[in-house]
Amino acid sequence: MSPETCALTASPAAIEHERAYLLRYARLQLRNPAQAEDAVQETLLAAIEGAARFSGKSSLRTWLTGILKHKIIDHLRRAAREQPLTGADDDRSEAEAIDALFAEDGHWREFPAQWGNPDAALENSRFWATIEMCTQRLPERTARVFMMREIMEMPTEEICKELNITATNCWVMLHRARLALRECLERSGLERPTPRM
């Protein structure tokens, strides 16, 4: 049974078919394999129980992702209650890491490299390992905000509300995450002498 034919009915087989996708999604956000597994398990269960509510208006994947997002938020809340992240990540060292990228007059110390066409890099399996490694290196709080934005695609206002932080704080963290990820990708040899588009 292909997922396409199941997509309108949300059969258990069709739901199960999306497990790998859901797991990758959850792992990127939660960064904890056991928690990710739990969130996905809860999602699959809720989906199978509530299969009748699947209208078929959106794709099955979209519907399941919607459920998973709620489960992930639940996990984040629970984690915040049980083991609050004390304060910020090492705020000073993160700020210093950014300062180190720029000269005193605010110019780049090193020129950003040409990464070429994403399509070419994305076909390279080594690139996926690199991007996974670089996202895992982000400090915990920074990563949480960044993944809410980039993986869950939440608007900044929602992230602020959920984490009880200001918009400015949110933008600063997102910016730091991007600079750190960029730096890591560049250091890991994304820079290649490919011709420009």
Add this chain to the structure above:
Amino acid sequence: MIPNCKHTTELMSQGQDRALTLTERMRLNIHLLLCTRCRTFTQQLSFMRTALRRYRDGA
């Protein structure tokens, strides 16, 4: 006033998270016109966004 690279990267990053004001966009564009490094950074920003979403979607 034309912002420097450090400030420009902040604006570019925020441009991925909120609508920039007209003044901000003008300052940003003037800087980008003059600065290849920040133009490269813009490409890197959209590269990262594309890459992360494709990684998530397993494409």
